[in-house]
Amino acid sequence: MLRRVSPLSKLISAAKPSLLNQGAYGLNFLEAFSTDALKPAEAGIMSKARTPTINFVLGGPGVGKGTQCTRIAETFGFTHLSVGDLLRKEISSNTEYGAMILETITKGKIVASEVTVKLLKTAIESSETDRFLIDGFPRSEENRVAYEQIIGIEPEVVLFFDCNEEEMLKRVLHRNQGRVDDNVDTTMQRLKVFEAYTLPVIRYYSQKGKLHKINAIGTEDEIFERVRPIFAK
Secondary structure (H helix, E strand, O other), X not given: OOOOOOOXXXXXOOOOHHHXXXXXHOOOHHHOOOHHHHOOOOOHHHHOOOOOEEEEEEEOOOOOHHHHHHHHHHHHOOEEEEHHXXXXXXXXXXXXXHHHHHHHHHOOOOOOHHHHHHHHHHHHHHOOOOEEEEEXXXXXXXXXXXXXXXXXXXXXXXXXXXXXXXXXXXXXXXXXXXXXXXXXXHHHHHHHHHHHHHHHHHXXXXXXXXEEEEEOOOOHHHHHHHHHHHHOO
């Protein structure tokens, strides 16, 4: 039976990465990528006419990040980049790392940071726009550090959609999107990973004064109205 918990924001001050073994990162992607991946970006992104504007969107599985990101992007003119979509696209493209990514996300684990950040970097570089809403990133402190080393653009806003665990599980199991990770066991593992690895990231950006916590309970319109003032300045 699903345990009832308080909204995840109450766990921010208590969450520690040691809650899960570092094995949660799955396969050792570090051996699959050159150490060049950890060098700061020297071209591509930084060669754009203007330094891109980056905004991060965080929240547990099923919290509604994708739905709200679509509305934010349409209303305020952002390019919406979903890390999950980028990873699934890599899987469907039958690339060298697609099988490894598939095995990792099927287990509810976090894909190696170098893989995720390289996909993001490519998507940003290839875009004709320079204002981005990055959905589902960074999911761990390792993600955040790799992003700073590879891309290095400070986010302007970090949104955190806050929702209790029971509601998130219910939404995942009823969204019917045909995703390989939309099942009870995988979703519960993803929730554990979120608590252990993403809450420290949320705490980090809160301390920097960049975090905007959004109550993710309510209708789509109600939640969007809570977000609107952040970007309507």
